Structures are given as C-alpha cells and as structure tokens.
Amino acid sequence: MSKVSRGKLAVLLAERFAKTTDPKQLEREVAAYLLSEKRVGELYSLLRDISQYRADHGRVEAEAVSARPLSALVQDDLKAALRTVYPAADKITINERIDKTVVGGVRLQLANQQLDASIRAKLNKFKQLVNSGKD
DSSP states (O other): OOOOOHHHHHHHHHHHHHHOSOHHHHHHHHHHHHHHTTOGGGHHHHHHHHHHHHHHTTEEEEEEEESSOOOHHHHHHHHHHHHHHOTTOSEEEEEEEEOTTOOSEEEEEOSSOEEEEEHHHHHHHHHHHHHHTTO
C-alpha cells in the first residue's frame, strides 16, 4: 500500500471533521492511523495543513496568546483584522490561551502564520533597530 501524502490526508480529515458527530472518535482514529503508519512526527504539520484547508474553505481558526483574558472589544478587533486577510470567511473563531510569560499585547497564531503584537516583539524590534544603527 502506498503512503498517502500529508496534504491529501489533511483534506480527507478536514472533510471528515466537518461531517462527524463524534470528533473524539475521529481523533482516536487519526491517532491510531499515525501510530500504525509510524507518522506521529507529522502530527503538528498535519494539524497546520488541516487548519489551512479549513481557512481556505471559509472556517478560520486562530489562537490568541496573551497574559490575561481578552475583552470582547479586543476579540472583535482581532476578528475584524482577520476578516481583512480572509474576506470570504464564513466563520472566524478565536481560541484564547493565557501565557503569563507574555509581557503584554497579543500573539495571534494561525495555521501557517503568526502576528506578534506583543510587547516583547516590539521591544526586540526596537533593540534590532538600535543595534543596526551602531555600525
């Protein structure tokens, strides 16, 4: 039996997840498949591929990482920003993750890209600008 490409597998799984009534069972099946085919190392890439496929088909999912919970106003602003990148999106979902190491601001992670509007990122950029001027 030939190995199914990761891209094709992502499409098949994204379509199955959209139709399933028992996502936990499908997750177990995917885990079993990856284990049996010795492809566990592809898990994160596969999840990114699935998220990208879903985004390309109108279901954008992003993870917002911040030091504290986001207000409804900030969530609305993030969704509006994502809508400019994905104007054809039917649904935009923002999942929050609290990370106390984030000094301030927010880091928005999508399938294949990241928008870092955290204070740390801004300070690092400022440091690079200062250091580049020392030459």
